[in-house]
Amino acid sequence: MLGRTASSLFWMSRYVERAENMARLLEVGYRISLMPGAVEGHRDEWRSTLTSAACAESYAAKYDDIHGARVISFLLFDEENPTSVKSCLKAARNNGRAVRTALTRDVWESLNSTWNELAQIDPDTITSDRLPSFLEWVKQKAMAFRGALLGTMLRTDPYYFSQLGNFIERADNTARILDVKYFILLPRATDVGSDVDAQQWAQVLRSVSAHRAYRWFYKDSRYKPWLVSEFLILQEEMPRSLLFAYNWINLALNDLGQLYGQRYDCHALAAQTQARLKGGKMEQIFQDGLHEFLQDFMEANNALSQSISKTYNFP
Amino acid sequence: MQQNGAVGAMAFNEMFLGDGKVRKPYSKVETWLKSLGPSDIERALRECEARFRRQGITFAVYGDNKASERIIPFDIVPRVFAAQEWRRLSSGIEQRVRAMNSFLHDLYHRQEILRAGRIPTDVIIQNEAFVPEMVGVNPTKGIYAHIMGIDIVRVAENDFYVLEDNCRTPSGVSYMLEDREAMMHLFPELFSQHRIAPVENYPSVLHKTLESVAPASSSSEPVIVVLTPGIHNSAFFEHAFLADEMGVELCEGSDLFVSDGWLYMRTTQAPKRVDVVYRRIDDAYLDPLAFRPESNLGVPGIFDVYRAGRVTLVNAPGTGVADDKSIYTYMPEIIEFYTGEKPLLKNVPTWRCSNAADLQYVSEHLAELVVKEVHGSGGYGMLVGPTSTKVQIEEFRAKLLARPSNYIAQPTLALSAVPTFVESGVAPRHVDLRPFVLCGDSIRVTPGGLTRVALQEGSLVVNSSQGGGTKDTWVLED
Numbered sequence: 001m002l003g004r005t006a007s008s009l010f011w012m013s014r015y016v017e018r019a020e021n022m023a024r025l026l027e028v029g030y031r032i033s034l035m036p037g038a039v040e041g042h043r044d045e046w047r048s049t050l051t052s053a054a055c056a057e058s059y060a061a062k063y064d065d066i067h068g069a070r071v072i073s074f075l076l077f078d079e080e081n082p083t084s085v086k087s088c089l090k091a092a093r094n095n096g097r098a099v100r101t102a103l104t105r106d107v108w109e110s111l112n113s114t115w116n117e118l119a120q121i122d123p124d125t126i127t128s129d130r131l132p133s134f135l136e137w138v139k140q141k142a143m144a145f146r147g148a149l150l151g152t153m154l155r156t157d158p159y160y161f162s163q164l165g166n167f168i169e170r171a172d173n174t175a176r177i178l179d180v181k182y183f184i185l186l187p188r189a190t191d192v193g194s195d196v197d198a199q200q201w202a203q204v205l206r207s208v209s210a211h212r213a214y215r216w217f218y219k220d221s222r223y224k225p226w227l228v229s230e231f232l233i234l235q236e237e238m239p240r241s242l243l244f245a246y247n248w249i250n251l252a253l254n255d256l257g258q259l260y261g262q263r264y265d266c267h268a269l270a271a272q273t274q275a276r277l278k279g280g281k282m283e284q285i286f287q288d289g290l291h292e293f294l295q296d297f298m299e300a301n302n303a304l305s306q307s308i309s310k311t312y313n314f315p
Numbered sequence: 316m317q318q319n320g321a322v323g324a325m326a327f328n329e330m331f332l333g334d335g336k337v338r339k340p341y342s343k344v345e346t347w348l349k350s351l352g353p354s355d356i357e358r359a360l361r362e363c364e365a366r367f368r369r370q371g372i373t374f375a376v377y378g379d380n381k382a383s384e385r386i387i388p389f390d391i392v393p394r395v396f397a398a399q400e401w402r403r404l405s406s407g408i409e410q411r412v413r414a415m416n417s418f419l420h421d422l423y424h425r426q427e428i429l430r431a432g433r434i435p436t437d438v439i440i441q442n443e444a445f446v447p448e449m450v451g452v453n454p455t456k457g458i459y460a461h462i463m464g465i466d467i468v469r470v471a472e473n474d475f476y477v478l479e480d481n482c483r484t485p486s487g488v489s490y491m492l493e494d495r496e497a498m499m500h501l502f503p504e505l506f507s508q509h510r511i512a513p514v515e516n517y518p519s520v521l522h523k524t525l526e527s528v529a530p531a532s533s534s535s536e537p538v539i540v541v542l543t544p545g546i547h548n549s550a551f552f553e554h555a556f557l558a559d560e561m562g563v564e565l566c567e568g569s570d571l572f573v574s575d576g577w578l579y580m581r582t583t584q585a586p587k588r589v590d591v592v593y594r595r596i597d598d599a600y601l602d603p604l605a606f607r608p609e610s611n612l613g614v615p616g617i618f619d620v621y622r623a624g625r626v627t628l629v630n631a632p633g634t635g636v637a638d639d640k641s642i643y644t645y646m647p648e649i650i651e652f653y654t655g656e657k658p659l660l661k662n663v664p665t666w667r668c669s670n671a672a673d674l675q676y677v678s679e680h681l682a683e684l685v686v687k688e689v690h691g692s693g694g695y696g697m698l699v700g701p702t703s704t705k706v707q708i709e710e711f712r713a714k715l716l717a718r719p720s721n722y723i724a725q726p727t728l729a730l731s732a733v734p735t736f737v738e739s740g741v742a743p744r745h746v747d748l749r750p751f752v753l754c755g756d757s758i759r760v761t762p763g764g765l766t767r768v769a770l771q772e773g774s775l776v777v778n779s780s781q782g783g784g785t786k787d788t789w790v791l792e793d
Contacts, residue, residue: 002570003581098546098567101559109369116368157583260584314585315569 001157003313005102009158010165010314012111013091013149017169018140019085023135025053025177028207030131033068035199042154046071048271052180052207055083072131074291077123085138089118089261106148114141157259161312162248163252168305171245172298174232177207179294185225186290187210208232208240229290230282243277249304250274266307272302327471327731328743340395340791348392348734348741356391356736359501363389366500372493372552382490387492388784390735391501392765393747401512401790404475404750405760407659408465410650412752413639415482417653421451422636433648438641443690446598446633448603448605452622455528456755459631462521462593464488464764467660476558476663476728477646478747480638482630484595487765488751489553492517492560492767494787510792512762514769516562517751523590524755525561528627533590540580541565542571544612545738549780554595568596573616578626583702591627592617598632616663640689640723641667663728669720677724678715681708683723685775699775701727730775732788734749735768745769747777748788762790 011151016123029049050056059066059074078084082091093115100108126134146166153159178185184200201223205211214231215221217238236243250270257263285293308314330341337345367386374782396404415556421427422439429436439445464485466478495514499506529537543554545567558565570580571589579586594601600610605618620626636642644665650658666684668675677684686698698711715722732743752763766786767777777783 001583002564002566003583004567004570005564006583096548097555099565100555101565105370113369159584262584264545314579315581 001102004315005099006161006312007309007314008099009102009161010308012092012095012099012165013162014109014165015088016082016142016145017166018173019088019092020139021112021170021173022075022083022085022088022144023055023138024207024209025049027071027132027135028203029071030128030135030200031206032203036140048180048292049075053083053106054176055081066134069128072126072128073123076126076134077133089115089138089141099158104148104152106152107145110141110145110148113144117141123227128232157256158187160252160256160259164308166183167245167248167252168301168308170240171242171249173303174208174240174242174245175294175298175301177204178232178248179291179298182290182294186191186286198223201225204228204232210238210240213238226286233285234277234280234282236278243274243280246270246274246277264307264311266304266311269300269304269307273297273304326729326743326745327469327474328380329469329731329733329746330743331734338438340397340400342393344393344505347383347502347505347508348727353671355628359391360736363391363497364396366497367493370493372489379410380792387490387779388770389497390744390768390770390784390786392497392734392736393505393787393789394500394733394742394748395789398791399793401762403659404467405762406692407475407477407757408467408750408752408760410654410656410659411465411477411480411646412460412463412754412758413459414646414650414653415457415463415480416457416754418619418649419634419637421653423452423459423633428649428652429538430528431652434642434645438645439636442636442639444598444635446636448618448622449631449633452631453624454631455530456629458754460634460637461524461528461631461754463754464631464749467748467750470662470729471731471747475660478663479640480643481749482638483597484630485749485751486550486553486595487749487767488517488761489556490785491751491761491763491765491788492556496699498787509789510766512790512792514761516704517761518557520753520759520761521557521593521719522561522563523755524759525593525627525629527755528629529590530624530627532625537590538588539591539593540566540571540589542566542568542592542596542614544568544596544600548595550595566592568611568613570616571614573614573620576620576623576625578614578617578620589626590755591629593629598635601628601632636760640687641669644723659688663725666724668722668724673724674715674719677722678712680713681715683727685727686711686722686724689723695780697776701729702774727775730769730777732770733766735770735784735786737770737772742772744772745775745777746786749780763788 024050029046032045046068047056050071053075055075059071063070072079075084077086079087081087093111096103096111098109102203125141137292148160181200181204184197202211205214205223205228210231214223214228231238231241233242236247238244251271253267255314257267330338330345332338364386366391372386418428428434429439442564444662458481462485464481464487466481468478469475483734491514525539526537534578541554541558543551545551545563555565558575564580565578572579572581578589580589596612599607600612602615602618603610604615618632621628638734643662644667646662647658650656666677668674668677677686681698682700684700688696698708700708730745730747733746734741735744737744746768748764748766751761753759766788768786769777770784771773771784
């Protein structure tokens, strides 16, 4: 398989995952903007959405002040913003198009029809009342893509590379959201946070579609900050947790190692991060600093991505 | 517009004879066509459009930002050839292809045709498509043009002309295959009523052809790749399609590299040696070290590997000189010179505007003629006199007089017409035909080819970039 093919598969999946995450972040931002108590904090919420999306700087370079409708259009449709939903879906489709021969028809058609439908949408028609259904559409398209991939691709190298892209992106996204909010997750002297805090925790969970799952898992309807952190970092049952992502990354890398009959640095890096998460304890992480932990993690995750690119001759 | 209507009325209708009788190859198609209700047609057209769009069977129109990916309109009325009609065409095409390969070999070796004075030396030596670096190079089995498309028009029952030869990187074969797929999917009953020569084995014949011209240094299973300029090329869909159908890698220039005199591709594992490159990149961009230095589409050093006989390039560099419009006019001489036979297919009479007398005639008769750029393709930059306004003609005249040698002119042929679905119902529309030819161990002409149809009433321009559509093309078996 060509190195470029591997790279395109990796980025194709990464971009679809990114588009889906962007839709979730916007969903949360939108919810908050509707809440009555949040009026004065409104601007902060959109700022925090931009930070979680890693778009604060690029937004500031283009606009002077933070304004809901502008943030939404920047994150959804702005093609100058390389991580807008539209840019992501375009990049995903272009990557897929370049390696059509490595994709099944179902995977390709899911990417292609998503792009064709999106290209028909006039951004001006997505007014705030239509925003939720549009975001829902983005999520559903991303899930249909993943379904096609899981259901039709042969378990050989094209599949493994696209899985790697998918889960490296997901781990990065979850870690970034936690890091943006880490200060509200730090344990305090009192167990019971204020209403505002509870709302913030719910928001973190929502941004990874985990607020219901949390209640089922902990059999507790009250959000506790350290449990929220634990859920999203260390619980391998939680499909958007860091450990879950690393289990899949290691699976894909091991299969690839077996297929090619050779293991490299990237295998060791991924195993190391997985082991760290598997043996991790929340108390320890808090003690050493949640922010530092997450920063370390994101750096290691990025290093893994680069090591994979280098090892498998991505262009 | 009157002129225009006259062309339409004079044109040979492939389905109906003058007295309204149906021509034999079309008898069952005509019955079927009559049986279709408006809702059947609408359903079929909708399904086709959705099918092509979903699969991404698109082409790009250069200089058009708004809808940069379009689908080519597909017409559901097939174009039909009887077996014996096809045999005649097919042997004419074969003869032409044989002559062209001999011609290319001669041009890059002894140049006997020039010494014999059958073609002026200037026409070759000053031709941009002539690649001096190819002189003395011996391609595997002496074949230069492996993959060709010969554009043919029909003006009467037994009257066919070759309009143009395409032996650089002819495209359209994926549409031929997808059109057939679409028809079989939509109207399976038609296929049980007829015995239609299959075209679906084209990719495997192509694969065999490529294998048969692998260099002697390759193993029994040569490594073949398709080389594309990338996803922004207008024919990218076809590049991906052919690579996929043949089960070979689709490479961009940056995926290939030369090391120690051999060509390799960059894989996720060790580099892999490549034996045959079906390149869909023009000569000039193939190798920045040998040709255009600013090209980043090609592979530095690939031409040296080719000259050393360690890789086969398909088609060979420099084949373009054989399909150049200024050479076209000499094709009858070329065929006679190399095959010793009379040409089976006719050339369209052509005026070379580089010649003063021809220029004068052309300039005086612009309203009747089709004028084309010598090196142009795809229907860009041409004038169709009878369908142009006075202003357009005058504008064109200025361009022509500024650079006469850049143009050739031909009479406006009354291209045959085939019934076609248009907004007002079924009406005859002008068509041409591009049969595809593969040349390796033997010469194989795909039965049928791509029929392009001008969807505008009276229009003679069938190019997809100018709004043309396509039709499934059938060759009936005896």
